Amino acid sequence: MHDQLSGRDRAYLYVRDQVLSSPAATGTFLNEQDLATAIGVSRTPVREALLLLQAEGLVEMVPKRGAHVPPMSGRQIAELMSLRGVLEQHAATTALQSGATPTAAMRIALNEQQRLSDVNATESAKEFIDLDGKFHQILIDSAGSELLSRTYAGLRARQLRVGLTALFSDEDRQRSVCDEHELIVSALDAGDEKLVHKAIEDHLEVTLQILLRA
Incomplete structure (x- = not known):
């Protein structure tokens, strides 16, 4: 099914379900290039996916540092x-x-x-x-x-x-x-x-x- 998804959607699902689901992700910064390589897409759809995840409150985009995974209070x-x-x-x-x-x-x-x-x-x-x-x-x-x-x-x-x-x-x-x-x-x-x-x-x-x- 994922083959029919856009690069952005594939990146979104991967980061949401494989990366952000781990307690180890809390407090870290996500590397866009590493994610792009793991997913098999360019950095553009990864960035688009991270912006969607930011809108959902799952990551915070920090200038010059990238996507930060905030701890849950x-x-x-x-x-x-x-x-x-x-x-x-x-x-x-x-x-x-x-x-x-x-x-x-x-x-x-x-x-x-x-x-x-x-x-x-x-x-x-x-x-x-x-x-x-x-x-x-x-x-x-x-x-x-x-x-x-x-x-x-x-x-x-x-x-x-x-x-x-x-x-x-x-x-x-x-x-x-x-x-x-x-x-x-x-x-x-x-x-x-x-x-x-x-x-x-x-x-x-x-x-x-x-x-x-x-």
Whole structure:
């Protein structure tokens, strides 16, 4: 699919999903030429992509120095978790009302996460967090709203970065995430809206507290 994308779009997706998703990117300056070489494009589409990412608040263009990846403040992290909670709880309510809860697909992602929780955390962290994003995106997509799905997907880079940070900041966090995800799926299976909302809220609050301590 990426072959059909413009150079700017390829650069945008690469920087957003491969570079900015890493906690190691925080506080660094991105080298346009290195990015262009890695992506296989010229520097112009890379610069265009960085300007788009600046508009989204993911990088800051500093004169004579280039694109800086700013750290997320405690307030920004709290706002991210709050927004996620609102969107996920809304999606859960919509799915329950329609009688089409996506628990089967969510369990497939959860089973893969459980498998990875037995692997060395450092080696499996990126794949685990990718699956984490998939688990929550499945719930969001079940609401059947293109705007909702697109809005949530737009949080991906920030979610990957904070998710990886949380994994490395709390011992055995992978197993805890699996347990928290199981509570969300079980509540959906039970058709209990209040229980689903509480499971989502508790899951995000645990992650937030870990990140604020990190």
